[in-house]
Amino acid sequence: MVLVAVLLFAASRVAQYRTARAQERGEAIPNAMNGKQAPDFALETLDGSKLKLADLRGKVIVLNFWATWCTPCKVEMPWLIDLQKQYGSRGVQIVGIAEDDSGKEKIAAFAREMQVNYPILLDEGDVADKYGNIENLPTTFYISRNGMIVESASGIAGKPDIDAAIQKALGAGVGEVKTAGAVSKERQ
Amino acid sequence: MKTGWIALACLLLLLPVSAQESLGTKDYVKLLSVSPVSLGSGKSGTVSLSFRIVPGFHINSNKPKAEYLIPTTLKLSPPTDISLAKITYPAGQEETFPFAPDEKMSVYAGDFVLTAKVLAIGSVHPGTYRVHGELRYQACDKSACYPPRSLPLNIDIRVQRAAHRRGYR
Numbered sequence: 001m002v003l004v005a006v007l008l009f010a011a012s013r014v015a016q017y018r019t020a021r022a023q024e025r026g027e028a029i030p031n032a033m034n035g036k037q038a039p040d041f042a043l044e045t046l047d048g049s050k051l052k053l054a055d056l057r058g059k060v061i062v063l064n065f066w067a068t069w070c071t072p073c074k075v076e077m078p079w080l081i082d083l084q085k086q087y088g089s090r091g092v093q094i095v096g097i098a099e100d101d102s103g104k105e106k107i108a109a110f111a112r113e114m115q116v117n118y119p120i121l122l123d124e125g126d127v128a129d130k131y132g133n134i135e136n137l138p139t140t141f142y143i144s145r146n147g148m149i150v151e152s153a154s155g156i157a158g159k160p161d162i163d164a165a166i167q168k169a170l171g172a173g174v175g176e177v178k179t180a181g182a183v184s185k186e187r188q
Numbered sequence: 189m190k191t192g193w194i195a196l197a198c199l200l201l202l203l204p205v206s207a208q209e210s211l212g213t214k215d216y217v218k219l220l221s222v223s224p225v226s227l228g229s230g231k232s233g234t235v236s237l238s239f240r241i242v243p244g245f246h247i248n249s250n251k252p253k254a255e256y257l258i259p260t261t262l263k264l265s266p267p268t269d270i271s272l273a274k275i276t277y278p279a280g281q282e283e284t285f286p287f288a289p290d291e292k293m294s295v296y297a298g299d300f301v302l303t304a305k306v307l308a309i310g311s312v313h314p315g316t317y318r319v320h321g322e323l324r325y326q327a328c329d330k331s332a333c334y335p336p337r338s339l340p341l342n343i344d345i346r347v348q349r350a351a352h353r354r355g356y357r
Binding site for chain 2: 069
């Protein structure tokens with residue numbers, strides 16, 4: 001029993017070591033959330049209303065965790081704005097989740113200045129925890145129409161990479177709707 | 189056989205987890221040293237604090253180039269008999285990063301030193317006075333940023349009798 005515990009602990013240390021080495025080499029780390037159902041949540045938006053993830057079921061959702069103090073997040077924003085314009089009519093909804101303790105007003109001013117065209121939600125860390133204790137920003141999850149996380153990116157991704165991930169999520173959604181009749185019926 | 193497995197497990201446990209150990213829960217800046225400081229009553233002196241940023245990371249300087257960025261700041265809470273005159277921050281290194289190749293940022297990377305000028309008030313009794321403080325910073329690497337952190341620190345200031353004053357001013 002003790003040996004099993006020791007081996008499990010050792011295995012976790014090895015995984016931790018490999019992850020750290022891969023990060024040092026700048027390699028992408030497969031997110032443990034990939035392939036899982038996106039955890040549901042309800043958060044306040046900048047206009048004071050509540051947005052529940054489940055209310056967006058049927059759309060491809062791009063969940064972008066960001067903060068005002070995060071330059072890579074700021075760099076990504078214009079790309080996300082463009083992609084929202086490009087894919088909005090195809091049922092893609094980008095959602096920004098601010099992991100920021102600078103206050104609603106400052107976040108709202110930042111979003112206005114950046115001319116953000118998608119909802120910004122205010123998190124106090126609870127949703128970041130649900131999505132794997134996110135601390136590195138930006139982190140983005142691509143969720144298919146049936147609520148499955150099909151792709152994720154930790155750290156800044158290039159616009160072509162974001163575009164490709166959206167298309168992957170769109171494709172996954174179509175395939176799953178075609179085969180999962182019960183799910184698509186539920187949505188109607 | 190059993191002993192072999194245990195030995196293997198112990199070896200694996202000894203593997204270094206590297207500088208990025210337990211990402212998200214560790215400090216990206218470490219306090220290397222605090223220069224010793226001793227003052228005479230009514231005199232001032234300068235304490236130097238040396239920090240090291242974990243390789244691969246950088247933090248904003250005290251004067252980042254954009255309002256939305258979080259500056260590195262040192263906050264000190266001296267006891268009643270010690271006052272804090274001034275904290276001096278080094279100028280940031282102007283660097284660009286892959287995530288924003290057109291934007292020069294003012295950052296600290298590697299080692300950096302902050303200095304704080306402290307003053308022992310005239311009526312202070314000889315002894316050692318502890319100043320509590322914290323370094324607040326926000327770190328990024330070449331593709332992501334991490335939430336602001338505070339590194340707690342202590343500075344011990346020795347106040348000597350007037351007859352044993354050293355050359356600190």
